[in-house]
Amino acid sequence: xxxxxxxxxxxxxxxxxxxxxxxxxxxxxxxxxxxxxxxxxxxxxxxxxxxxxxxxxxxxxxxxxxxxxxxxxxxxxxxxxxxxxxxxxxxxxxxxxxxxxxxxxxxxxxxxxxxxxxxxxxxxxxxxxxxxxxxxxxxxxxxxxxxxxxxxxxxxxxxxxxxxxxxxxxxxxxxxxxxxxxxxxxxxxxxxxxxxxxxxxxxxxxxxxxxxxxxxxxxxxxxxxxxxxxxxxxxxxxxxxxxxxxxxxxxxxxxxxxxxxxxxxxxxxxxxxxxxxxxxxxxxxxxxxxxxxxxxxxxxxxxxxxxxxxxxxxxxxxxxxxxxxxxxxxxxxxxxxxxxxxxxxxxxxxxxxxxxxxxxxxxxxxxxxxxxxxxxxxxxxxxxxxxxxxxxxxxxxxxxxxxxxxxxxxxxxxxxxxxxxxxxxxxxx
Numbered sequence: 091x092x093x094x095x096x097x098x099x100x101x102x103x104x105x106x107x108x109x110x111x112x113x114x115x116x117x118x119x120x121x122x123x124x125x126x127x128x129x130x131x132x133x134x135x136x137x138x139x140x141x142x143x144x145x146x147x148x149x150x151x152x153x154x155x156x157x158x159x160x161x162x163x164x165x166x167x168x169x170x171x172x173x174x175x176x177x178x179x180x181x182x183x184x185x186x187x188x189x190x191x192x193x194x195x196x197x198x199x200x201x202x203x204x205x206x207x208x209x210x211x212x213x214x215x216x217x218x219x220x221x222x223x224x225x226x227x228x229x230x231x232x233x234x235x236x237x238x239x240x241x242x243x244x245x246x247x248x249x250x251x252x253x254x255x256x257x258x259x260x261x262x263x264x265x266x267x268x269x270x271x272x273x274x275x276x277x278x279x280x281x282x283x284x285x286x287x288x289x290x291x292x293x294x295x296x297x298x299x300x301x302x303x304x305x306x307x308x309x310x311x312x313x314x315x316x317x318x319x320x321x322x323x324x325x326x327x328x329x330x331x332x333x334x335x336x337x338x339x340x341x342x343x344x345x346x347x348x349x350x351x352x353x354x355x356x357x358x359x360x361x362x363x364x365x366x367x368x369x370x371x372x373x374x375x376x377x378x379x380x381x382x383x384x385x386x387x388x389x390x391x392x393x394x395x396x397x398x399x400x401x402x403x404x405x406x407x408x409x410x411x412x413x414x415x416x417x418x419x420x421x422x423x424x425x426x427x428x429x430x431x432x433x434x435x436x437x438x439x440x441x442x443x444x445x446x447x448x449x450x451x452x453x454x455x456x457x458x459x460x461x462x463x464x465x466x467x468x469x470x471x472x473x474x475x476x477x478x479x480x481x482x483x484x485x486x487x488x489x490x491x492x493x494x495x496x497x498x499x500x501x502x503x504x505x506x507x508x509x510x511x512x513x514x515x516x517x518x519x
Contacts, residue, residue, distance in 0.1 A: 095120075099116070099117055099120060100113055100114065100117045103116060103117070109369075111369075111372045111373045111375075111376040114373075114376040114377055114379075114380050114426070115376050117380070118376070118379060118380055118383060121383060122383075140371075140374065140375060140378065142250075143330060145250065145374075146330050146333070147243075147246050147329050147330045147332075147333045148243055148246065148247065148367075148370060148371070148374075149363075149367040149370075149371070150330070150333030150334055150336065150337055151199070151241065151243050151246070151333045151336065152199070152243070152363055152366050152367050152370065153337050153359075153360075153363040153367070154333065154336040154337045154340050155199045155202035156202065156359050156362055156363045156366070157337065157340040157341060157344055157351070157356075157359055158193070158202065158206065158311075158314075158340055158344075159202050159205055159206040160344070160350060160351065160355055160356075160358070160359045160362075161340065161343065161344025161345075161348055161350040161351045161355075162344070162348040162349070162350025163311045163314075163340070163343060163344060163348055163350065164189070164193050164206040164207055164210050164311075165210055165348065166304065166307045166308035166311055166348070167189050167192045167193055167308055167311055167312070168185070168186075168189045168207065168210045168211060168214075169304050169307070169308070170192075170301075170304045170305060170308045171185035171186070171188040171189040171192065172185045172189075172214070173300060173301055173304050174188065174301075175188065175275075178279075179279075179282055179283060179285065179288050180278050180279040180281070180282030180283065180285070180288075181279075182214060182215060182218050182220065182288075183215060183220055183224070183225055183228050183278050183282060184275040184278050184279060185211075186207060186211040186215070186225075186228060186229055186232060187228065187232040187235075187271055187274045187275050187278065188271070188275070189207050189210075189211065190203050190204075190207050190229070190232035190233055190235050190236070190271075191232070191235045191239055191267065191268075191271045192312070193206060193207055193236070194233075194235040194236030194237075194238070194239045194267075195239040195240065195241075195315040199236050199237075199243060200233045200234045200235075200236045200237050200458065200461055200469055201233070201236075201468075201469065201472060202236065203232075203233045203235065203236035204229060204230060204233035204469055204472055204473055204476060205472070205476055207229060207232075207233070208226075208229045208230075208233070208473060208476040208477050209476055209477075211225075211229060212225060212226070212229070212476070212477045212478070212479075217289070218288055218289045219285075219287045219288050219289050220282070220285070220288060221285070222477070222478075222479040222480075222483060223479050223480070223482075223483025223484050223486075223487060224281065224282075224487045225477070225479070226473050226474065226477040226479035226483075226484050227473075227479075227484040227485075227486075227487035227488040227491065228274065228278055228487065228491065229473055229476075229477060230462050230469050230470050230472075230473035230484065230488060231274055231462055231488060231491035231492070231495065231496070232271070232274055233461075233462075233469050233473070234270075234457075234458030234459070234461050234462060234469065235267055235270060235271055235458075237263075237454055237457060237458045237461075238263040238264070238266055238267030238270065238454050238455070238458060239263070239264065239267045240260035240261070240263065240264065240315075240319060241260060241315070241318055241319065241322070241329070241332070241333075241336075242260065242263060242454065243425075244425070244428050244454060244457060245259040245260055245262075245263060245450060245454060246259075246329055247374070247425060247428055247429065248428055248432055248450050248453060248454075249450070251428075251429060251432050251433070252432055252436060252446055252450075254446050254447060254450065255447070255514075255518070256322070256329050257322060257323060257514075257518060258447045258450075258514040258518055259447060259450045260319070260322075261513045261514040261517060261518070262447050262448065262450045262451040262454075262510040262511065262513070262514055263450070263451050263454040263455075263510070264513055265509050265510065265512065265513055266451050266454065266455050266499050266502075266503045266509060266510065269498075269499045269502065269503075269509070270455070270458075270495055270496060270499045273494065273495035273498065273499065274491060274495045277490065277491060277494050277495055281487075281490075310343050310347050310348075311343070311348075314336065314339060314340065314343075317335065317336075317339060318332045318333075318335065318336050319332075321335065323517070341356075344356075370425055373425055373426055374425060374429065377425075377426050377429040377430060378429065380430070391437075393434055393435075393438060394437060394438045394441060397410050397411075397438060404442040404443065405505070407438065407442045408439075408442070408444070408504055408505070411435050411438060411439055411452075412452070412456060412500065412504060414431075414434075414435060415427070415431050415435065415452075415453060415456035415457075415460070416456055416459065416460055416463065418430060418431055418460065419456055419457050419459065419460015419461065419463065420460050420463050420464070420467070422460075427457055427460060428453060428457055431453055431456070431457075432453065435449075436449055439452075444507075445507065445511065447510065447511060447514055448507045448510045448511055450510070451503050451509070451510030452500070452503055452504050452510070455496070455499055455500045455503050456500065458496070459492060459496040459497070459500060462488060462491075462492065462496075463492060464485070467488075470484065470488060
């Protein structure tokens with residue numbers, strides 16, 4: 091009874107717009123006092139969980155993503171993607187998906203990807219007469235690729251919580267990320283084929299020459315994921331060291347190559363990153379305490395009994411797990427949803443034979459989709475602010491992208507384990 095009230099209370103608080111750490115803290119106090127627990131042990135539990143050098147990777151990647159965003163490092167990537175696809179109807183909007191995937195591999199953040207690529211691409215799309223609502227919705231639907239294409243902060247946290255290989259968790263979401271990106275481009279081309287008022291660019295320069303020039307300009311930006319992932323996969327750097335290298339690499343690139351950074355912009359970036367890091371770390375601290383409390387009360391065991399009382403068929407169990415994660419993703423941010431889902435649902439998934447690395451990919455796709463799925467849909471509302479398009483015009487196209495791109499990818503990732511496991515097994519065994 092108390093647990094049911096707690097779940098209802100946290101849903102009400104989150105829907106009311108209460109900050110996630112405060113909502114979790116309030117529910118935690120409610121559970122502690124109604125259950126007769128000593129709250130003095132909560133703070134040391136959170137501190138002990140976070141007292142590891144591994145968690146430094148989160149603030150470092152957040153800082154690297156913000157430097158990328160404010161250092162104009164996305165512009166050459168957008169130009170290159172536009173060069174590849176922009177000369178066909180629907181190609182420019184398709185280029186925004188490719189640019190989101192490429193920038194997502196640099197920033198590892200859905201919000202940073204949307205802010206950066208959205209602000210660069212939207213003026214081009216408007217100038218070419220692409221529909222506002224559709225263009226903004228496509229940018230929103232493509233932004234969670236930053237959570238799937240490595241290096242992903244979400245997968246780093248999952249690997250840290252579940253004690254899994256960071257490299258395998260990174261690789262598990264690569265194929266799902268490529269599937270989502272491909273489906274988004276295809277759906278976009280189908281929907282835009284009848285938009286006869288789209289303005290196509292004129293061929294003012296030979297393609298090979300222009301492509302070579304823009305690739306050369308974009309090379310410093312494109313080298314960043316190569317350095318990070320090559321260093322990690324080659325055993326040269328740990329993920330934490332790679333995150334530090336990402337920051338050190340991004341600063342001179344932003345200052346001297348693309349010249350988006352000035353000292354004032356750099357200081358503003360540090361302040362912006364500091365606020366984001368503070369919010370994320372407090373959020374993780376509170377959710378870790380709650381997850382520890384849930385384990386102490388054997389809530390995962392109770393959830394497992396409830397699910398298996400309905401059915402012990404692995405397919406049905408996976409469907410219920412996915413439904414639960416979608417609901418969590420709809421009302422929580424990606425970090426909170428990930429920690430809670432990993433704590434609650436991974437034991438259930440393992441009980442029906444799901445590999446933890448496979449579950450990492452399922453969770454990654456669910457979190458990405460949850461971030462753009464109403465009612466809360468944090469990336470959807472962020473996209474409205476970044477692009478200036480009304481949310482009501484974005485809803486219908488967003489639902490199309492969810493139904494025909496994200497949902498099929500989730501089904502493939504869930505029920506065909508090789509989609510997630512093939513690449514980790516191929517490269518790491």
